[in-house]
Amino acid sequence: MTTLKLVGATAPAHKLWGGRFAGETAPALDALNRSIGTDFRLWPFDIRLSKAWAVALWNAGVLPLEESQRMERGLDAVAARLRAGATPAASDEDVHTMIDRLLHEEIGDLASKLHTGRSRNDQVATATRLWAMDACAALDTAIRGLQRVMLEHATALDREGALMPAYTHLQRAQPVAAAHWMLSHFWPLDRDRARVAAAARAAATLPLGSGAVAGCAYPISRVLLQGSLGFARLSPNSIDAVSDRDFVAELLFALTMLGTHLSRLAEDLILYGTSEFGFVQFGDAYTTGSSMMPQKRNPDALELTRGAAPRMLGDLVTLLGTLKGLPSGYNKDLQDDKRALFDAVDTMHLVLPATAGALAECTFRTERMRDALSSAMMATDLADYLVRKGATFREAHGAVGRLVRESEETGTELHSLPFKSFAAAHPLFDHDVYEALSAAASVERRDVEGGTGPNALRDQLEAARAAIAQ
Ligand code: ARG
Secondary structure: OOOOOOOOOOOOOOOOOOOOOOOOOOHHHHHHHOOHHHHHHHHHHHHHHHHHHHHHHHHOOOOOHHHHHHHHHHHHHHHHHHHOOOOOOOOOOOHHHHHHHHHHHHHHHHHHHOOOOOOHHHHHHHHHHHHHHHHHHHHHHHHHHHHHHHHHHHHHHHHHOOEEEEEEOOEEEEEEEHHHHHHHOHHHHHHHHHHHHHHHHHHOEEOOOOOOOOOOOOOOOHHHHHHHHOOOEEOOOHHHHHHOOHHHHHHHHHHHHHHHHHHHHHHHHHHHOOOOOOOEEOOOOOOEOOOOOOOOOEOHHHHHHHHHHHHHHHHHHHHHHHHHOOOOOOOHHHHHHHHHHHHHHHHHHHHHHHHHHHHHHOEEOHHHHHHOOOHHHHHHHHHHHHHHOOOOHHHHHHHHHHHHHHHHHHOOOHHHOOHHHHHHHOOOOOOOHHHHOOHHHHHHHOOOOOOOOHHHHHHHHHHHHHHHHO
């Protein structure tokens, strides 16, 4: 048998394994395998769980108290070095290897005892869960920041009594309170917050103590570990525990939906900011100019928000694709879960403050909104008028349709048609029909829960304020 030697061996790296290997790993594998560039940021969580593990080992009678305490102090010293800017060595395979190397530098050979009973499999799962729980809390704060801006705009628009067209198929449909439109972007974010919170709950299962796959052979107290690390429950099965990345998928799905919602908000604002709509005027801080066209003011922050949404989707699909092919237990494919997770969360932390800032800077031109309300948009109200007078809705729909056709053919707004046109369209039309054609009256009538009417809107604003306070 011949083996091809492609590349020479490099200086021996600090490794957590290797006893059973006679030769060095190929640089090409090292390069592929090295995850420190991605997982370095897990270090505060790895330190935390390692300190808890040192205590657990003492508790289980594996280490004397003195050694366990020296280990804890050593880990504190490592953390201090990392906080002060210690960077990975070229040979560090991953964050766990790096911390192990630094701990050896701090406390010598005793560091080798820390890995007793644990594996990087339960270690990385625990660190990633801790990171995700932390990330969910920060995401919640960032989402709420954007919701607060929405609520401020909605409150101001409501105070002004601003009305605007609501669109379906991007065609003018019916008049609504502008605050009602603004809040239509608030509630999706409220659901996103609930999904992020659910992902945090999914992450709060402790895998530590599962070892590589079969559980830990030392009598460590997983319950104590759970308490000291702030987990809600213990993983019930060690095979499942080292491969369960459901919480990553759940968070990525939550962020995909959030990205989609932000994209829709951004698109509304970009559209409403065109000269053709003119409902929105952008501020200076979140727009850019053109190198060629002096008149341009481009809503870059919003466009980048819209453009970022497929990133989260890509991250979600990447992770699901990875999980889909795996047998049970830990497989190295799982190492890439963090790349997808961190990319989505990082992107959100860029997008959320920029969207909040861009929205905060928007000025709503309520007179332009009102000008966009044509009386054709009150066609439904006209039909409702006939229904209130005793017509069936089908019959009313037909009569109003004829009036709309006449209005289009003669180039006359519905409210400017002579009464005889109404009378000809349906005998139940009376002179009070012109009141049914007012946008304000149309909005006022839609006062069911969740409608755009004034009482419903007051309740909605109150509910939004309560939601944000939680
Ligand atoms: N860097 C690895 C990861 O992120 C740590 C686990 C390594 N486990 C192993 N059996 N080689 O998944």
